[in-house]
Amino acid sequence: MQTGNLLLLLLVMIAGAYYLGHRRALILARPLGGIRHLHSLPFYFAMRSAIWSALPALLVLASWLAFENSIIRAVVVGGMAESAQPADPAAMNLVISQIQNVASGAIPASFVSQDVAQAAEQLSRLQNLSGMAMTVVVLVLAMLGSAWAWLQVSPRMRARQKVERVLQTIFMVCATLAILTTVGIVMSVLFESMQFFSKIPVTEFLFGLQWSPQTALRADQVAAQGAFGAIPLFVGTLLISAIALLVAVPVGLMSAIYLAEYAPARVRSFAKPALEVLAGVPTVVYGFFAALTVAPFIRNLGESVGLSVDSESALAAGLVMGVMIIPFVSSLADDVITAVPQALRDGSLGLGATRSETIKKVVFPAALPGIMGGILLAASRAIGETMIVVMAAGLAANLTINPLESVTTITVQIVTLLTGDQEFDSAKTLAAFALGLMLFITTLVMNMVALHIVKKYREQYD
Template sequence: MQTGNLLMLLAVMIAVAYFLGHVRATGLARPLGGIRHLHSLPFYFSMRSALWCALPALLVMGVWLAFDDSIIRSMVLDTLPADIAPADESTRNLMISQIQNVASGALPPSFVDPQVAAAAERLSRMQATNAMAVTVVVLVLAIFGGAWAWLKVSPEMRARQQVEKVLQWMFMLCATLAILTTVGIVASVLFESIHFFGRVPFMDFMFGLQWSPQTALRADQVAAQGAFGAVPLFVGTLLISLIALLVAVPVGLMSAIYLAEYAHPKVRSFAKPALEVLAGVPTVVYGFFAALTVAPFIRELGESIGLSVSSESALAAGLVMGVMIIPFVSSLADDVITAVPQSLRDGSLGLGATHSETIKQVILPAALPGIMGGILLAASRAIGETMIVVMAAGLAANLTVNPLEAVTTITVQIVTLLTGDQEFDSAKTLAAFALGLMLFITTLAMNVLALHIVKKYREQYD
């Protein structure tokens, strides 16, 4: 049975276990005079049955599926004759790929060695046996786990404590998994970045003025070392992000003030969802709009007044990106402005301040932590955007602060460096990890700044 179908069947069994647990709990409570005579509510007995049905089966299934493929492949390779058995890791991967292609039908058996075709047949049989075995084991565990939990239901059972303890461990496991995932990502990026800086000096990377990572295949070719000065990428990223924030922050903040303080409830009920729709538009749509509409318009407008404007410019990408991140500023600012206590407004108005003075002197300072959080979130979104920059600003790593010229960003170069078949022992590919590390440090610094601002002003206005 396929994994998806097995999960669906397991979900049905969990629902059945939940229902039967509830029925048994209420059935035991009825002769005693009602559920008030049970130690826990019937819901907790139902949850206990469902958890015992689900957790053992899912745990075994997860461990099984994590290792079965590698074990089966090793067993198949061990059956090959010594004359065609792979001698190193690269040959081993090639042989495995060939066997899997024959087993899946992508490669006719007549095109390969008969021993490879026989190995493909063994692989198919072992995979079918493995699928049947995991199905049987998972279903048996689910049935026995649910049945055992159902039989153990009694009025004196502390089902609530048991369920809450299991859920507490599950929540802790999820939190630990999230932390370990973050640590793993940082460690992998840092490890590859150290390899990169072992080939390219850190100072050359951080302060170099030329970015040309196209390394040659042979040492005797021209530009075999490449140029890995990241300053043009840093400048391009900051330039486009600055233009985007100059568009998004004033428009988003003024929109939030209007919707929270001036708009009629009917206008607000329509305008706020309409504004937030911008956040749901795919970035590739914004990229098309920037490349086909905004960039040509800026070029024609600039040429009409005698300016030289590139067909792909930082201004076009920044303007469209600013429109895209308006909801990040407006929605969060609107929420925090609305959450300012009404007593602060009433006190200011009672002292004779006008509505606009109250907004400037009372509401905005009180809502400043949330507003800054929205602005920094929008800045992080702008720094990490790729598609709009690719389609509207181009790939040229030009060191310029002129918004009418083509520039590129860190994220675009990461995608470019990792596109296609790459060797992860070359400086060109490892440069992507160094850029990712710089991007991570920048985002982390912005988050630390946001937390500092929130903490400082929250203490002042609590």
């Protein structure tokens, strides 16, 4: 049985376990005079039955799927003749790929050696056997868990505490996985960055003024001396992000103030969802709009006043990116302004302040922590944007602060460096991880600054 169908069947069994546990609790409570004589509500008995039906089966299913391919591949390769077994890892991966392609039908068995064809037959046989065994084991565990939980239902059982304990454990595991994932990402980027800095000096990367990561990938190629100065990328990223924030922050804040303080209910009910639609537009659509509409308009406008404007410019990318991140500022700022207690407004108005003075002197400072969070989210979104920059600003790593010229950003170069078949031991490819580390440090510093501002003003207005 396919994994998707198995999950659907398992979901039906979990729902059945929930129903049976709930029904058994009601049946046991009826002779006692009602559910008030149960230690816990029937919902918790039902949840306990569902949990015992789901957890063992899902854990076994996840473990099975995680180790199935590795074990089967090891058995298949180990069963091949010694003369057909590859010696180095690269050849091993190639043989395994051929076996999988033959087993899936992508390559006819006549196109490969007899040993590979026999290994493909064994792979198909083991996969079918593993799939049937997995289906049987998972369904049996689900039924046994459901039956055991159903038999354990009794009026004195502390079902609520048991369910809450299991849920607390699940929440803790999820939080731990999130933390470990973050640590894993940071460590992987840091490790690869250290390899890069062993090839390229840190000073050249941080303070170099030229970016041209073209190096020889093979010994028989003519050596190319690459330049790995990241200053043009940093400047381009900051330039486009600054233009985007100059568009998004004023427009977003003023629209949020209008919607929260001045707009009638009918206008707010229409304008707020319409503004938030901008966040759902795919970035490639913004890129098309920037490349086909905004960039030619800026170029024609600049030429009409005697300015030299590139066909791909930082200004075009920054303006469109600013429009894209307006909802991040507007929506969050509107929510936090609306959440400011009405008592603060009433007190200010009662002391004789005007509505505008109340917004500037009371509401806006009280909502500043949330507003800073929205601006930080918008800035992170602008720094991490790729598609708009590729289509509207180009790929040229020019060191300039002129918004009418073409520039590139860190994220664009990361995508460019990791596109295609690359060797992950060359300075050109490892440079992508160094750029990612710098991007991570930048966003971390932004978070620290924003948290400092939030903490400062939250203490003042709590």
